[in-house]
Amino acid sequence: MARNRRPVPKEQKRDELLAAAAQLLVLDGYEATSMSRLAQHAGVAPNTLYWYFHDKDELLVAVADRYLQALLREHASLADRPLADQFLWLIERLRPVKHLVATVHNRVAVSASVREWHTGFHQSFENLFERQLAGPLAAEHRTAEFAAATFILEGAITHGIDEATTGQLCKITADRLHRVAEAKMNAI
Amino acid sequence: MARNRRPVPKEQKRDELLAAAAQLLVLDGYEATSMSRLAQHAGVAPNTLYWYFHDKDELLVAVADRYLQALLREHASLADRPLADQFLWLIERLRPVKHLVATVHNRVAVSASVREWHTGFHQSFENLFERQLAGPLAAEHRTAEFAAATFILEGAITHGIDEATTGQLCKITADRLHRVAEAKMNAI
DNA sequence: ATCGATCTTGAATGGTAATCAAGAGACGGT
DNA sequence: ACCGTCTCTTGATTACCATTCAAGATCGAT
Incomplete structure (x- = not known):
């Protein structure tokens, strides 16, 4: 158990910082948004961010994951729509953060935390495919x-x-x- | 005509700088390679790079284009191989610079020169498709x-x-x- | 020999991510 | 009620970055 507790629980404050960071990162992108500006916008000293996140990359990952999890939760209610519609919905929902998607792919080579999250990101897509296709491939x-x-x-x-x-x-x-799932491989 | 000429023509020196820059950029990637280090490795002052290239982005584009043009020249001799083989060859040739490909996609949102080159990059792919497919789509x-x-x-x-x-x-x-080019659209 | 254009550079500017050590605040044990 | 300890916050600092500016060097043409 936690011996000491701050007036605001750590998880909650972390999430507030994340919400503030998300705004700026989505608006201006990763490289154009400095840790100082992120801190300023969250009403906190730059160093405080380093208490909750080890890296700027870890912050990026946390923001990206926050966005992805919310997306997947929303997606759950669309599970009976045609697959193409679901894809369209996903794309339109991810377009506003397309520069962050590009940044993630760019930083996979640099940051271990980004690399790890990226594989999870792809895993989420594959899980979605698997769930939607009924029969296994x-x-x-x-x-x-x-x-x-x-x-x-x-x-x-x-x-x-x-x-x-x-x-x-x-x-x-x-x-x-769908075709591949129906195993009509000769037509493919 | 050029009024004044240096012992080494401008184009040639630019290309030497490009060759030196390519080594480091391919090895360490865009963000991990500073202009100072690029200059040092080329045996020149950092500022000299700014005489030949306006930006770090413009340098990236020049390196990428150098690589792409060489690739396309080499590819010309493979034009009669099966399309899948050509794709495999292209992928294996571009894998060593995959982090630069990712960087280009990341900086499209930031740099006009990168954005412009990126459209040309896609154009090259589409031209290749068109050339290989015989019939127009x-x-x-x-x-x-x-x-x-x-x-x-x-x-x-x-x-x-x-x-x-x-x-x-x-x-x-x-x-x-190939299938789409043969217009068997019912099977697709 | 000189002029002007081309090329090169040292020094400086304003920014960056990240680190360190010191501090402020809250809680549990006494 | 005090105290030590843990959690959290911050100011100051470090090393580096892309880029700019102004001054210098070097050459061809006149």
Whole structure:
């Protein structure tokens, strides 16, 4: 048990800092937002951020995860919509943070915490695919097909694609996954 | 005509700086390589880099373009190999610079020069598709199909995918493009 | 020999992420 | 009621960064 407790529980304050950080990071991006400015916007000294987060990368990961978890919670209520619609919804929801998605991919090579979160991010996508497809995929196709679907969605998020093309990409990806799940491999 | 000429022509020296910069950037990545270190490794003062390149971003673009142009020149001799093989070759050639690919995507939002080069980068991919497919695609499918293919290839480059999966992704992408080009849209 | 353009550099500026050591605040044990 | 200890907060500092400025060096043309 915690021996000492502050008036504001640690988890809560951490979440407040996260909420404040999310605003600035979404607005201006990772590299254009300094720890000083994040602290200032949260009404706290820069060093306080380093008490709750080891790194700027760890802060990025926490913000990204906060966003992702909220997204997945919201997504749960759409689970019976057509898969292409779910993809479209996901893309439109992730577009506002597309620069952060790009930053995550960029910092995978640099930061261990980002690297770890990134694999979880992909895992979430694959879990979603698996859940939606009812039948399990043949093991030999699963990895590549899921990777292809994930890459298309990631590309649609991070690149500024027009609405019509985005819709087509969602349809292409969903159709393909359904076909593979039905194991009509000769038609693929 | 140039009124004054240095013992070493400007273009040549620029290219030497580029070659030196490429080594370090490929090895350590964009953010971990400072302009000072790039200058030091090229045997020149940091400011000299700013005479030949306006920005660190412009230097990145120049290095990336140097790499891409060499790649496309080499690729020309593979034009009669199966499309999937060409994709595999491209991916294996771009993997060593995957962090730079990620950096380019990350800095598209920040730097105008990177943004401009990035569209050219995608254009090169689409040109390659078009050239390889013999018949032209239906206009209504072209954009989305090319985008999907590009995103899969980009994903395969930037993510650390194992060899088997990479091969499958190449095959999936190539097959799909061929099918679409043959306009068997009912089977897609 | 000189002029002007091209190229190079040392020094400085304003910013950055991160660290360190000192402090303030709350609680449990006494 | 005091005290020590743990939690949290901060000011000061460090080392580095991209970029700019003004001054210098070097060359070709006149």
